[in-house]
Structures are given as structure tokens and as C-alpha cells.
Amino acid sequence: MAVSSESAPHPGQPENPNPSDPTPEPDDLDDFEAEIEEEDNDESDEGDEETQPITPEAQMRTDRVSMESLFKRLSTERVPVRVHDVLIKGNTKTKDSIIEAEIEELLKNATTVQQLLQAAGVANARLQRLDIFDSVNITLDAGPPELPGTANVVVEVSEAKNPLTGDVGIFSKPEARSWSLEGSLKLKNLFGYGDLWDGSVAYGWGQASEVSAGVSVPKFKALATPLTARISLLSQDWLKFSSYKEQALGMSLGLLSIGNHDLSYNLSWRTLIDPSQMASHSVRRHLGHGLLSALKYTFKIDQRNSPLRPTRGYAFLSTTHIGGLVPDNRSLRFIRQEFDLRYAVPLGFYHAALNFGISGGFIFPWGRGFLNTPSYLPERFFLGGNASPVCTLGGPTSILGFKARGLGPAEPRRQERRNSNNESSYAFTGVDFIGGDLAVTAFADLSFDLPLRVLREAGIHGHAFACTGSLTKLTENAYRELSVQKLRESFRCSAGFGIIVPTKLFRMEVNYCYILKQHEHDQGKTGEIRNEISEGMRILTLRVVRTLQLISRCLIKTYKILPISLLFERSEAVSRVREETPKTPIETRKPKSKEESKYMKSMPMTFDAS
Numbered sequence: 001m002a003v004s005s006e007s008a009p010h011p012g013q014p015e016n017p018n019p020s021d022p023t024p025e026p027d028d029l030d031d032f033e034a035e036i037e038e039e040d041n042d043e044s045d046e047g048d049e050e051t052q053p054i055t056p057e058a059q060m061r062t063d064r065v066s067m068e069s070l071f072k073r074l075s076t077e078r079v080p081v082r083v084h085d086v087l088i089k090g091n092t093k094t095k096d097s098i099i100e101a102e103i104e105e106l107l108k109n110a111t112t113v114q115q116l117l118q119a120a121g122v123a124n125a126r127l128q129r130l131d132i133f134d135s136v137n138i139t140l141d142a143g144p145p146e147l148p149g150t151a152n153v154v155v156e157v158s159e160a161k162n163p164l165t166g167d168v169g170i171f172s173k174p175e176a177r178s179w180s181l182e183g184s185l186k187l188k189n190l191f192g193y194g195d196l197w198d199g200s201v202a203y204g205w206g207q208a209s210e211v212s213a214g215v216s217v218p219k220f221k222a223l224a225t226p227l228t229a230r231i232s233l234l235s236q237d238w239l240k241f242s243s244y245k246e247q248a249l250g251m252s253l254g255l256l257s258i259g260n261h262d263l264s265y266n267l268s269w270r271t272l273i274d275p276s277q278m279a280s281h282s283v284r285r286h287l288g289h290g291l292l293s294a295l296k297y298t299f300k301i302d303q304r305n306s307p308l309r310p311t312r313g314y315a316f317l318s319t320t321h322i323g324g325l326v327p328d329n330r331s332l333r334f335i336r337q338e339f340d341l342r343y344a345v346p347l348g349f350y351h352a353a354l355n356f357g358i359s360g361g362f363i364f365p366w367g368r369g370f371l372n373t374p375s376y377l378p379e380r381f382f383l384g385g386n387a388s389p390v391c392t393l394g395g396p397t398s399i400l401g402f403k404a405r406g407l408g409p410a411e412p413r414r415q416e417r418r419n420s421n422n423e424s425s426y427a428f429t430g431v432d433f434i435g436g437d438l439a440v441t442a443f444a445d446l447s448f449d450l451p452l453r454v455l456r457e458a459g460i461h462g463h464a465f466a467c468t469g470s471l472t473k474l475t476e477n478a479y480r481e482l483s484v485q486k487l488r489e490s491f492r493c494s495a496g497f498g499i500i501v502p503t504k505l506f507r508m509e510v511n512y513c514y515i516l517k518q519h520e521h522d523q524g525k526t527g528e529i530r531n532e533i534s535e536g537m538r539i540l541t542l543r544v545v546r547t548l549q550l551i552s553r554c555l556i557k558t559y560k561i562l563p564i565s566l567l568f569e570r571s572e573a574v575s576r577v578r579e580e581t582p583k584t585p586i587e588t589r590k591p592k593s594k595e596e597s598k599y600m601k602s603m604p605m606t607f608d609a610s
Helices: 029-050 056-076 096-108 113-129 453-457 484-489 541-559 564-580 594-602
Strands: 003-005 082-089 133-142 150-159 164-173 178-188 196-204 208-217 227-237 245-258 261-273 288-302 313-323 334-346 353-365 410-412 416-420 423-427 431-433 438-449 461-472 492-502 507-517 529-533
Touching: 082 096, 096 113, 096 150, 113 133, 113 150, 461 484
Parallel strands: 082 150
Antiparallel strands: 003 133, 133 150, 164 178, 178 196, 196 208, 208 227, 227 245, 245 261, 261 288, 288 313, 313 334, 334 353, 353 438, 410 431, 416 423, 438 461, 461 492, 492 507, 507 529
16 A cells, blocks of 8 residues: 655644644554455455456445545544655755755654654655755555564655746835846756755845845755855945935855744945935934844744735744944944734634734844944834735834835934025925834734625735834933833824735735824825735736736636737727728617617627717
């Protein structure tokens, strides 16, 4: 008997295959196999008495009975088994130690057939995540005859035929309301250790551009944790919001990635400049060079049933930055802590769910004279933007209805001097948003199905939301002036409703936002309808064509209209008719009978030349 596992496990299935339920009294695997053999012998004896040849249909029925008996036994009681050996096939370039490190411990911890089946599914998913195989097939087979109660696990992989892949796309960054053109190349399994080498280029319109290259190696017997390294050159334009541009050349090294824990080290040389020469005093004091040397620890749990439309479950994220790990006077010394909590509750009607979320964070410098030292400007918290708070899990960032970096502490820029009629005057040039050291945001979101069936089938649904947030300053002894009343007065609030269109690539929202509370310099507008995309949207030509074809088919099926291509042809025909035909109205009349009405509906489309 052999059982094959070719598909990945259910997303909600835990990775540990060992169940917590107590195991009933174990039955010997030999007795289990003997019972099936007795059933087969009884059926064969009956066939001999009838002295009739076994037809293919009869053989199929016999096999079906045997399989039903097997599945019934597996569903009612636990069958003990022990993994004798793990056989790996098909890896011409990949080292055996790479595959064994992903699955060997998982499979050999299984003590029953049920646990082994679950472990095989989890192992299949792990090997697929390495991104170096085209297909993975795991087969469970009987062990050697001299070792009863054992099983062999056969892992057959198919390595990628083309190790070099590329990708080009257009992405949106809703927090900055900008777009970027990005391209990447990836080289898989160059040395046979599951290593992935990649290089990427991103050019943003009006905000950020980046060139980077990196390598990642999965864990194997000599390496207990995956290893990642990346070098990048980043340029960001924040002139519209805070009157500075940032350039950073650095590297990041992944030190630990086990389960929910992730530890990395970042080293970068940053330069802040002000080409406009109009920056405020708080921004000018941060211009120049700085060295960032920081450890970053992340703890993340996400038990929600969907990242795009969660209806049950919870998620938690905690991130800690410690900067200033090199003995240099230009090293940026700070401690930055942030957390994010999400919880979804199903309501039981119209597929409705209530999502709650609260996020918070603070940054504080450390070292000599830290009480009088301001925090580093690019590391501060900035609120606003159009990213959906339901999907975004990364600390306090988004409050719907406000522009990116559109609220919080602000300072006026340098005044522009103008000479007119031999008199000098100064013109107001706006404000710089300088961020805050303490940030708190919260939201509540009610999602529900819309009454139209065609919208429900497409996953399009509605929601109503309310957001609030606060951004305040703590450094330079500002924490002494902080009180509960001032903290309460610093909160901004917004509410609204909208329609959500989820897809496999992104989640698009069309929202109507109403600002309930804002301060003088905040950039929020009541009654504005915003188009928001919660995740980076990639538009590829092939995918756009397929999407248009899918929409066309849905429209044809639902509304019985023409395909999109025919509509384009008809529109061109309309243009030609309008150019060649004089502007005279076409006479129309109502059908006199039902038969004539059906006949007129079946006639080709006609156009009004006027």
C-alpha cells in the first residue's frame, strides 16, 4: 500500500503534525494488514467457487471495498507506524542535506499513520517554499518485510528547468500616493544549497528609487537557521512633506529566523539634503551624514483566516530596534519599539465580521545627554496615508482620510522673501511635518456582503470604519509637559464607508471619508472619495489581458452582453457610421406582438446615427 501527497496542506492546518489528543489503545499494524488480507482472501474464495473470470469492473469494486475499509479504519482508530527511511529522488543538483533538513525531523516524529499523512503534507509545503523545485511528490510506502510496522517515505522532486527568472511590474505605494516601476532577476540554486540570488531595480515617480542585490540560503545540517544578506542603494524624496531627501547605502543581514522569531542586523550610511533650501529649523538640524548600525527583532503571530478579508482570528506583531552599536560619534543611538494587535469577530449574518485593531510605538535616544537630544528624523513615526488598517500589520502608520505624513507635529518652513514696489515682503511657504516620538492608532471596521449575488460571487463587499490616532513629541524634555488631557486632545478621528474589491494580487477600496477631528495644519479633507490599494499592486500585461477576459465572460454570463473585443469592433463601426451617415434620426416603433418582440431582440444591433 502506498499513499501519495502531492498538494500542500490547508492554510489553517498547524505545522506540527503531532496531535494533542490522547492516542487510544494501539493496534498492531500486522493485525490491521492481516484483516485486509483476510477480506481479500474471502472475496477470492467466493470467486473461485463461482469459477467465473474476474472482470475489470469486479476488480475495481474489490479495490474500492478494500480502500473503503482502509479509510474507515484510519478514521476510527489510530494505526501505529514508524518511519524506517526517507528516500530522496530527482535531485540532480540539490544537496540531500537541504531536503533532509526541511523534512526529516518532521517525518520521523510521526508515530501513527494519521500523523504521518499530516507530516507529509507539511513537508510538501516546506519544500515548495524553497522555490527551487517545479514539483514535489511525497509517497508513503511499506517498510521492509523484516521490520513490521514501519514505512518508507519517498520524496521525489523535480528541479526547476530554468534557474533564471525575471519579473517586471508596476506597484502602488498608497501611503505616499505614488507609483513605481520595478524589475527583478532571480537565479535559483546556483551551488546546489537552495541558494537564491536576486537583483532588483525600482524607479518611483516622485518618491523613491532603489537598486539592490541579495542572496538567501535555507537551513541545512551545517546551518541551523536560514541566512539572508542584501546590499541596497536607496533614494527617497520627502520634499513635499518634510523638505528633505534621503539617500542610504547599506546592507542587511538576517541572523535568525525560527518560527515566529526573526533577528536581523542593518548597517547603512545615510545622507539627508535639502535642495529647496526652505526646510524648517527642526529639519535643518538633521541634514548631513549619519551612520545607522541597528539590531532588529521581530515577533509575529498571524492566526487570521484571510489576510485580505479576515472574519475570525487574531494577529500580533512586535518590533524592536536598537541603534548605535558601533563606537562612532556619527552613529545614531536610539531605541524604537512598536506593536500591532488585530482581532476579527464573525457576526453570523451576511458574512459580516467586526475587525478591531490597536497599534502603538515610541522612539527615544540613548547615550550621554539623551534627555536633551532629539530623535533621528527618518526614524520617527509619521501618520496618514491610504493603506487599509485591516490588512496592514506593521505598527502605527495609517489613518484613513488624511494624506501621507499629513498630520502630527509641524513647523513652518523658511519664509520666501519677495521684492515688489521697492518693498520687501515674506510669503508663507507651508509647513514641514516632523513626525513624533509617541504614536497610537486604533480602528474598528465592519465588513459585510452586498445584496447583489453577482457582487457576492466576485468577492466584492462593503464596509464601514472609524479610525483615530495621536502623534506627540517626547524628546528634548517634552515628556514633562505631557498630560492625559493633552494626549486626549492630540487625537484625530475619521469615519466612513466604502466598497472593497479583493483580488489575488491586491485589495482595492473606494471609500468616502468624513473627518471628525483634525488640527490646524493637518492635511485631511471631509467628503473626499479616495481610491485606496492596501497592498502593492503589480500590473503585468498578461495578467491584465486575462483579467479583461474574465470580466468579459462574467458580463456575458450575467447580463448577456457582447464580449469586450466585439464591443471594441462595434465602437469602431459606430465611428465609421457617424462619419459616413448624415445626422438624421432613425425611426423606431414598439413591437406589436410577443413574437415580433422576440424577433426584434434577435436582430443585429442597430445604432442611432444622430
